[in-house]
Amino acid sequence: MLFIIYTTGRCNLNCSYCGGSFDPRIVPWNVEYTLDDLKNVVGRDDVIAFYGGEPLLNLKFIEEVMDNLSASRWVIQTNGLLLHTMDKSYLHRIDTILVSLDGRSRLTDKNRGRGVYEKVIENIKKIRREGYRGDIVARMTITEDSDIYQDVKHLLLTDLFNHIHWQLSFIWTRPWRNLWGWIEEYKIGLARLMNEWINRLREGFVDGIAPFQGVLKRIIEDGPFPPCGSGAGSFTILTDGRVVSCPIAVSEEWSQIGSLKKISREELESRRNVIHEPCISCSYLKICGVRCLYTHIERLWGEEGVEAVCSCSKYLIDLVKENLEEIKSAVSEIGLELRDLAYPEYNNTVEIMP
Ligand code: SF4
Ligand code: SF4
Numbered sequence: 001m002l003f004i005i006y007t008t009g010r011c012n013l014n015c016s017y018c019g020g021s022f023d024p025r026i027v028p029w030n031v032e033y034t035l036d037d038l039k040n041v042v043g044r045d046d047v048i049a050f051y052g053g054e055p056l057l058n059l060k061f062i063e064e065v066m067d068n069l070s071a072s073r074w075v076i077q078t079n080g081l082l083l084h085t086m087d088k089s090y091l092h093r094i095d096t097i098l099v100s101l102d103g104r105s106r107l108t109d110k111n112r113g114r115g116v117y118e119k120v121i122e123n124i125k126k127i128r129r130e131g132y133r134g135d136i137v138a139r140m141t142i143t144e145d146s147d148i149y150q151d152v153k154h155l156l157l158t159d160l161f162n163h164i165h166w167q168l169s170f171i172w173t174r175p176w177r178n179l180w181g182w183i184e185e186y187k188i189g190l191a192r193l194m195n196e197w198i199n200r201l202r203e204g205f206v207d208g209i210a211p212f213q214g215v216l217k218r219i220i221e222d223g224p225f226p227p228c229g230s231g232a233g234s235f236t237i238l239t240d241g242r243v244v245s246c247p248i249a250v251s252e253e254w255s256q257i258g259s260l261k262k263i264s265r266e267e268l269e270s271r272r273n274v275i276h277e278p279c280i281s282c283s284y285l286k287i288c289g290v291r292c293l294y295t296h297i298e299r300l301w302g303e304e305g306v307e308a309v310c311s312c313s314k315y316l317i318d319l320v321k322e323n324l325e326e327i328k329s330a331v332s333e334i335g336l337e338l339r340d341l342a343y344p345e346y347n348n349t350v351e352i353m354p
Pocket of ligand 2: 226228229230246247248249291292293294295351
Protein backbone atom coordinates (compact mmCIF):
# COMPACT_ATOMS: atom_id res chain seq x y z
CA MET A 1 0.00 0.00 0.00
CA LEU A 2 1.13 3.56 -0.68
CA PHE A 3 0.61 6.27 1.94
CA ILE A 4 1.01 9.83 0.74
CA ILE A 5 1.69 11.91 3.83
CA TYR A 6 1.19 15.66 3.85
CA THR A 7 3.84 17.22 6.07
CA THR A 8 2.32 20.70 5.71
CA GLY A 9 -0.24 22.62 3.71
CA ARG A 10 2.26 25.43 3.24
CA CYS A 11 4.31 26.02 0.11
CA ASN A 12 7.25 28.31 -0.67
CA LEU A 13 6.10 28.79 -4.29
CA ASN A 14 2.92 30.04 -5.91
CA CYS A 15 2.84 28.31 -9.29
CA SER A 16 0.49 29.54 -11.98
CA TYR A 17 -1.42 26.23 -12.25
CA CYS A 18 -1.61 25.53 -8.52
CA GLY A 19 -2.11 28.60 -6.34
CA GLY A 20 0.47 27.89 -3.63
CA SER A 21 -0.22 27.17 0.03
CA PHE A 22 -3.51 25.68 1.16
CA ASP A 23 -5.84 27.68 3.33
CA PRO A 24 -4.73 26.36 6.77
CA ARG A 25 -8.41 25.85 7.67
CA ILE A 26 -8.56 23.22 4.90
CA VAL A 27 -5.07 21.70 5.17
CA PRO A 28 -3.33 22.88 8.38
CA TRP A 29 0.31 23.89 8.07
CA ASN A 30 1.34 21.72 11.05
CA VAL A 31 0.75 18.04 11.68
CA GLU A 32 -2.06 17.53 14.21
CA TYR A 33 -1.90 13.78 14.87
CA THR A 34 0.68 11.55 16.57
CA LEU A 35 3.12 9.02 15.19
CA ASP A 36 1.18 6.33 17.07
CA ASP A 37 -1.91 7.27 15.03
CA LEU A 38 0.17 6.75 11.90
CA LYS A 39 1.44 3.39 13.12
CA ASN A 40 -2.17 2.18 13.46
CA VAL A 41 -2.52 1.97 9.68
CA VAL A 42 0.95 2.13 8.15
CA GLY A 43 2.90 -1.15 8.09
CA ARG A 44 6.50 -2.00 7.33
CA ASP A 45 5.70 -3.28 3.81
CA ASP A 46 4.14 0.01 2.77
CA VAL A 47 5.58 2.81 0.68
CA ILE A 48 5.60 6.22 2.37
CA ALA A 49 5.63 9.34 0.18
CA PHE A 50 6.09 12.81 1.70
CA TYR A 51 3.92 15.45 0.08
CA GLY A 52 2.47 18.91 0.63
CA GLY A 53 2.42 21.98 0.20
CA GLU A 54 6.17 21.73 0.04
CA PRO A 55 7.04 18.73 2.24
CA LEU A 56 10.58 19.93 3.00
CA LEU A 57 9.14 22.93 4.87
CA ASN A 58 8.53 20.42 7.67
CA LEU A 59 11.82 18.58 7.72
CA LYS A 60 11.48 17.85 11.42
CA PHE A 61 8.34 15.76 10.85
CA ILE A 62 9.94 13.89 7.93
CA GLU A 63 12.87 12.96 10.18
CA GLU A 64 10.54 11.88 12.99
CA VAL A 65 8.58 9.63 10.65
CA MET A 66 11.76 8.13 9.19
CA ASP A 67 13.18 7.59 12.69
CA ASN A 68 10.06 5.90 14.06
CA LEU A 69 8.36 4.03 11.23
CA SER A 70 9.55 1.32 8.90
CA ALA A 71 8.60 1.46 5.25
CA SER A 72 9.55 -0.71 2.30
CA ARG A 73 10.33 2.43 0.29
CA TRP A 74 10.53 6.17 0.89
CA VAL A 75 9.43 8.74 -1.65
CA ILE A 76 9.22 12.53 -1.69
CA GLN A 77 7.45 14.91 -4.11
CA THR A 78 9.16 18.27 -3.83
CA ASN A 79 9.66 21.50 -5.74
CA GLY A 80 13.38 20.94 -5.10
CA LEU A 81 14.16 24.36 -3.63
CA LEU A 82 15.05 22.97 -0.20
CA LEU A 83 16.59 19.65 -1.23
CA HIS A 84 20.01 20.86 -0.09
CA THR A 85 18.70 21.29 3.47
CA MET A 86 17.96 17.60 3.98
CA ASP A 87 20.57 15.77 6.00
CA LYS A 88 22.35 13.10 3.95
CA SER A 89 21.55 10.40 6.49
CA TYR A 90 17.86 10.85 5.62
CA LEU A 91 18.16 11.93 2.00
CA HIS A 92 20.14 8.88 0.99
CA ARG A 93 17.40 6.61 2.39
CA ILE A 94 14.83 8.13 0.00
CA ASP A 95 14.25 5.75 -2.91
CA THR A 96 12.48 8.14 -5.28
CA ILE A 97 12.61 11.93 -5.38
CA LEU A 98 10.06 13.54 -7.69
CA VAL A 99 11.11 17.08 -8.49
CA SER A 100 8.70 19.50 -10.13
CA LEU A 101 10.18 21.03 -13.27
CA ASP A 102 8.24 21.79 -16.42
CA GLY A 103 11.01 21.45 -19.02
CA ARG A 104 13.14 24.27 -20.42
CA SER A 105 14.19 27.00 -17.99
CA ARG A 106 12.08 29.79 -19.50
CA LEU A 107 8.92 27.70 -19.30
CA THR A 108 9.65 26.43 -15.78
CA ASP A 109 10.32 29.95 -14.53
CA LYS A 110 7.22 31.31 -16.25
CA ASN A 111 5.04 28.77 -14.40
CA ARG A 112 6.94 28.47 -11.13
CA GLY A 113 8.78 31.77 -10.57
CA ARG A 114 11.95 33.50 -11.70
CA GLY A 115 15.16 31.66 -10.93
CA VAL A 116 13.41 28.44 -9.84
CA TYR A 117 14.81 26.29 -12.66
CA GLU A 118 18.40 27.24 -11.97
CA LYS A 119 18.14 26.79 -8.21
CA VAL A 120 16.48 23.37 -8.51
CA ILE A 121 19.03 22.13 -11.06
CA GLU A 122 21.83 23.38 -8.77
CA ASN A 123 20.34 21.42 -5.86
CA ILE A 124 19.99 18.23 -7.88
CA LYS A 125 23.59 18.49 -9.06
CA LYS A 126 24.65 19.00 -5.45
CA ILE A 127 22.86 15.92 -4.11
CA ARG A 128 24.20 13.81 -6.99
CA ARG A 129 27.72 15.10 -6.31
CA GLU A 130 27.32 14.20 -2.66
CA GLY A 131 26.43 10.61 -3.47
CA TYR A 132 22.65 10.37 -3.89
CA ARG A 133 22.08 7.21 -5.97
CA GLY A 134 18.29 6.88 -5.93
CA ASP A 135 15.68 7.50 -8.61
CA ILE A 136 15.25 11.19 -9.43
CA VAL A 137 12.13 11.86 -11.48
CA ALA A 138 11.50 15.17 -13.23
CA ARG A 139 7.77 15.66 -12.71
CA MET A 140 6.48 18.05 -15.36
CA THR A 141 3.18 19.87 -15.49
CA ILE A 142 2.22 20.28 -19.11
CA THR A 143 0.48 23.52 -20.02
CA GLU A 144 -0.53 25.12 -23.29
CA ASP A 145 2.97 26.65 -23.47
CA SER A 146 4.65 23.22 -23.34
CA ASP A 147 6.19 21.52 -26.34
CA ILE A 148 6.27 17.91 -25.24
CA TYR A 149 9.13 16.94 -27.54
CA GLN A 150 11.35 19.90 -26.73
CA ASP A 151 10.67 19.89 -23.00
CA VAL A 152 11.12 16.16 -22.43
CA LYS A 153 14.27 16.14 -24.59
CA HIS A 154 15.65 19.08 -22.67
CA LEU A 155 15.27 17.29 -19.33
CA LEU A 156 16.66 14.02 -20.72
CA LEU A 157 19.73 15.83 -22.01
CA THR A 158 20.55 17.31 -18.60
CA ASP A 159 21.55 13.75 -17.65
CA LEU A 160 20.38 14.43 -14.10
CA PHE A 161 17.14 12.42 -14.05
CA ASN A 162 16.51 8.70 -14.06
CA HIS A 163 12.98 9.30 -15.30
CA ILE A 164 10.87 12.03 -16.83
CA HIS A 165 7.14 12.03 -16.12
CA TRP A 166 4.40 14.52 -16.93
CA GLN A 167 0.80 15.36 -16.23
CA LEU A 168 -1.45 17.35 -18.53
CA SER A 169 -2.93 20.33 -16.73
CA PHE A 170 -6.29 19.83 -18.52
CA ILE A 171 -9.25 20.63 -16.27
CA TRP A 172 -7.14 22.08 -13.44
CA THR A 173 -6.70 25.42 -15.17
CA ARG A 174 -8.82 27.78 -17.26
CA PRO A 175 -9.89 26.16 -20.55
CA TRP A 176 -7.06 26.32 -23.06
CA ARG A 177 -7.23 28.75 -25.97
CA ASN A 178 -6.41 26.23 -28.67
CA LEU A 179 -7.02 22.89 -26.99
CA TRP A 180 -7.45 20.64 -30.04
CA GLY A 181 -4.68 22.33 -32.04
CA TRP A 182 -2.34 21.80 -29.09
CA ILE A 183 -3.41 18.15 -28.78
CA GLU A 184 -2.49 17.53 -32.43
CA GLU A 185 0.98 18.99 -31.79
CA TYR A 186 1.26 16.90 -28.61
CA LYS A 187 0.59 13.71 -30.54
CA ILE A 188 3.23 14.59 -33.15
CA GLY A 189 5.70 15.25 -30.31
CA LEU A 190 4.88 11.93 -28.62
CA ALA A 191 5.44 10.01 -31.87
CA ARG A 192 8.79 11.73 -32.32
CA LEU A 193 9.80 10.90 -28.76
CA MET A 194 8.78 7.26 -29.30
CA ASN A 195 10.88 6.99 -32.49
CA GLU A 196 13.92 8.38 -30.77
CA TRP A 197 13.30 6.25 -27.68
CA ILE A 198 13.38 3.08 -29.79
CA ASN A 199 16.49 4.24 -31.67
CA ARG A 200 18.23 4.87 -28.36
CA LEU A 201 17.17 1.40 -27.14
CA ARG A 202 18.89 -0.10 -30.18
CA GLU A 203 22.04 1.78 -29.17
CA GLY A 204 21.82 0.29 -25.70
CA PHE A 205 20.37 3.27 -23.78
CA VAL A 206 17.10 3.05 -21.87
CA ASP A 207 15.87 6.64 -21.57
CA GLY A 208 13.53 6.88 -18.62
CA ILE A 209 10.33 8.15 -20.24
CA ALA A 210 7.87 7.14 -17.54
CA PRO A 211 4.60 7.32 -19.51
CA PHE A 212 5.99 4.94 -22.19
CA GLN A 213 7.37 2.61 -19.53
CA GLY A 214 4.22 2.84 -17.42
CA VAL A 215 1.93 1.92 -20.31
CA LEU A 216 4.24 -1.03 -21.05
CA LYS A 217 3.89 -2.09 -17.43
CA ARG A 218 0.08 -1.93 -17.67
CA ILE A 219 0.20 -4.00 -20.89
CA ILE A 220 2.34 -6.65 -19.18
CA GLU A 221 0.85 -6.71 -15.68
CA ASP A 222 -2.49 -4.85 -15.44
CA GLY A 223 -2.73 -2.67 -12.34
CA PRO A 224 -5.16 -0.73 -10.17
CA PHE A 225 -7.95 1.62 -11.34
CA PRO A 226 -6.83 4.39 -11.50
CA PRO A 227 -3.16 3.62 -12.24
CA CYS A 228 -2.05 5.98 -9.44
CA GLY A 229 -3.96 3.73 -7.02
CA SER A 230 -5.94 6.60 -5.44
CA GLY A 231 -8.64 5.15 -3.20
CA ALA A 232 -7.58 1.56 -3.96
CA GLY A 233 -4.09 0.87 -2.68
CA SER A 234 -2.99 4.48 -2.32
CA PHE A 235 -4.26 6.75 0.45
CA THR A 236 -3.38 10.26 1.47
CA ILE A 237 -3.08 11.41 5.06
CA LEU A 238 -3.66 15.13 5.52
CA THR A 239 -2.04 17.12 8.32
CA ASP A 240 -5.27 17.12 10.36
CA GLY A 241 -5.32 13.30 10.27
CA ARG A 242 -8.02 12.96 7.61
CA VAL A 243 -7.51 10.08 5.20
CA VAL A 244 -8.54 10.87 1.62
CA SER A 245 -8.44 8.92 -1.64
CA CYS A 246 -6.55 11.38 -3.80
CA PRO A 247 -3.89 13.88 -2.65
CA ILE A 248 -5.46 16.62 -4.78
CA ALA A 249 -9.04 16.03 -3.61
CA VAL A 250 -8.65 17.35 -0.07
CA SER A 251 -12.18 18.77 0.27
CA GLU A 252 -14.26 16.77 -2.20
CA GLU A 253 -16.90 14.62 -0.54
CA TRP A 254 -16.20 11.51 -2.63
CA SER A 255 -12.54 11.53 -1.57
CA GLN A 256 -13.12 11.54 2.22
CA ILE A 257 -12.48 8.14 3.84
CA GLY A 258 -12.27 8.90 7.55
CA SER A 259 -9.92 9.89 10.31
CA LEU A 260 -6.56 8.29 10.97
CA LYS A 261 -7.57 7.76 14.61
CA LYS A 262 -10.67 5.75 13.68
CA ILE A 263 -9.97 4.04 10.39
CA SER A 264 -8.79 0.43 10.30
CA ARG A 265 -6.21 -1.14 8.07
CA GLU A 266 -8.78 -3.76 6.94
CA GLU A 267 -11.12 -1.00 5.82
CA LEU A 268 -8.42 0.50 3.62
CA GLU A 269 -7.39 -2.87 2.21
CA SER A 270 -10.92 -3.72 1.14
CA ARG A 271 -11.63 -0.42 -0.63
CA ARG A 272 -12.38 -0.36 -4.37
CA ASN A 273 -13.41 2.58 -6.55
CA VAL A 274 -16.75 2.76 -8.33
CA ILE A 275 -16.21 3.28 -12.06
CA HIS A 276 -18.64 5.11 -14.32
CA GLU A 277 -19.17 5.65 -18.02
CA PRO A 278 -17.59 6.30 -20.45
CA CYS A 279 -14.85 4.13 -18.95
CA ILE A 280 -16.99 1.03 -18.27
CA SER A 281 -17.62 0.55 -22.00
CA CYS A 282 -14.19 1.72 -23.15
CA SER A 283 -11.88 -0.77 -24.83
CA TYR A 284 -8.85 1.05 -23.37
CA LEU A 285 -9.97 0.57 -19.75
CA LYS A 286 -7.56 -2.24 -18.83
CA ILE A 287 -4.52 -0.12 -19.67
CA CYS A 288 -5.84 3.40 -19.11
CA GLY A 289 -7.56 2.39 -15.87
CA VAL A 290 -9.82 5.55 -15.98
CA ARG A 291 -6.56 7.53 -16.04
CA CYS A 292 -7.29 9.70 -13.00
CA LEU A 293 -9.99 9.28 -10.37
CA TYR A 294 -10.27 13.03 -9.89
CA THR A 295 -10.94 13.80 -13.55
CA HIS A 296 -13.19 10.73 -13.78
CA ILE A 297 -15.44 12.21 -11.10
CA GLU A 298 -14.91 15.97 -11.36
CA ARG A 299 -15.59 16.71 -15.00
CA LEU A 300 -14.55 20.33 -14.65
CA TRP A 301 -14.34 21.01 -18.37
CA GLY A 302 -17.48 18.97 -19.07
CA GLU A 303 -17.68 16.57 -22.00
CA GLU A 304 -14.98 18.39 -23.94
CA GLY A 305 -12.52 17.84 -21.08
CA VAL A 306 -13.29 14.12 -21.01
CA GLU A 307 -12.82 13.89 -24.79
CA ALA A 308 -9.54 15.80 -24.60
CA VAL A 309 -7.92 13.65 -21.90
CA CYS A 310 -9.22 10.45 -23.47
CA SER A 311 -7.93 11.44 -26.88
CA CYS A 312 -4.42 11.91 -25.41
CA SER A 313 -4.58 8.70 -23.35
CA LYS A 314 -5.79 6.60 -26.27
CA TYR A 315 -3.13 8.02 -28.56
CA LEU A 316 -0.37 7.18 -26.07
CA ILE A 317 -1.66 3.63 -25.54
CA ASP A 318 -1.98 3.05 -29.30
CA LEU A 319 1.50 4.45 -29.85
CA VAL A 320 3.05 1.98 -27.39
CA LYS A 321 1.00 -0.93 -28.73
CA GLU A 322 1.77 -0.17 -32.38
CA ASN A 323 5.47 -0.09 -31.56
CA LEU A 324 5.48 -3.12 -29.29
CA GLU A 325 7.21 -5.44 -31.77
CA GLU A 326 9.83 -2.77 -32.52
CA ILE A 327 10.42 -2.24 -28.82
CA LYS A 328 10.70 -6.00 -28.21
CA SER A 329 13.22 -6.40 -31.01
CA ALA A 330 15.22 -3.37 -29.82
CA VAL A 331 15.45 -4.64 -26.24
CA SER A 332 16.33 -8.18 -27.31
CA GLU A 333 19.26 -6.76 -29.32
CA ILE A 334 20.70 -5.40 -26.08
CA GLY A 335 19.97 -8.53 -24.05
CA LEU A 336 16.92 -7.22 -22.19
CA GLU A 337 13.28 -8.23 -22.03
CA LEU A 338 10.19 -6.08 -22.29
CA ARG A 339 9.60 -6.32 -18.57
CA ASP A 340 13.01 -4.76 -17.91
CA LEU A 341 11.58 -1.51 -19.31
CA ALA A 342 8.45 -1.54 -17.14
CA TYR A 343 8.25 1.32 -14.64
CA PRO A 344 7.60 2.09 -11.85
CA GLU A 345 8.68 -1.06 -10.05
CA TYR A 346 6.44 -0.08 -7.09
CA ASN A 347 3.89 2.68 -6.70
CA ASN A 348 6.17 5.68 -6.20
CA THR A 349 3.40 8.23 -6.99
CA VAL A 350 4.24 8.29 -10.72
CA GLU A 351 0.66 8.17 -12.00
CA ILE A 352 1.58 6.43 -15.30
CA MET A 353 -1.15 7.99 -17.51
CA PRO A 354 -0.24 11.65 -18.15
S1 SF4 B 1 -9.60 6.41 -22.45
FE1 SF4 B 1 -11.12 7.68 -21.39
S2 SF4 B 1 -13.01 6.49 -21.42
FE2 SF4 B 1 -11.31 5.09 -21.85
S3 SF4 B 1 -10.74 4.23 -19.87
FE3 SF4 B 1 -9.42 6.01 -20.25
S4 SF4 B 1 -10.48 7.71 -19.25
FE4 SF4 B 1 -11.96 6.06 -19.48
S1 SF4 C 1 -3.87 10.91 -11.07
FE1 SF4 C 1 -5.81 11.86 -10.43
S2 SF4 C 1 -6.65 10.50 -8.87
FE2 SF4 C 1 -4.48 10.01 -9.10
S3 SF4 C 1 -3.41 11.23 -7.58
FE3 SF4 C 1 -3.42 12.43 -9.46
S4 SF4 C 1 -5.24 13.71 -9.31
FE4 SF4 C 1 -5.49 12.08 -7.80
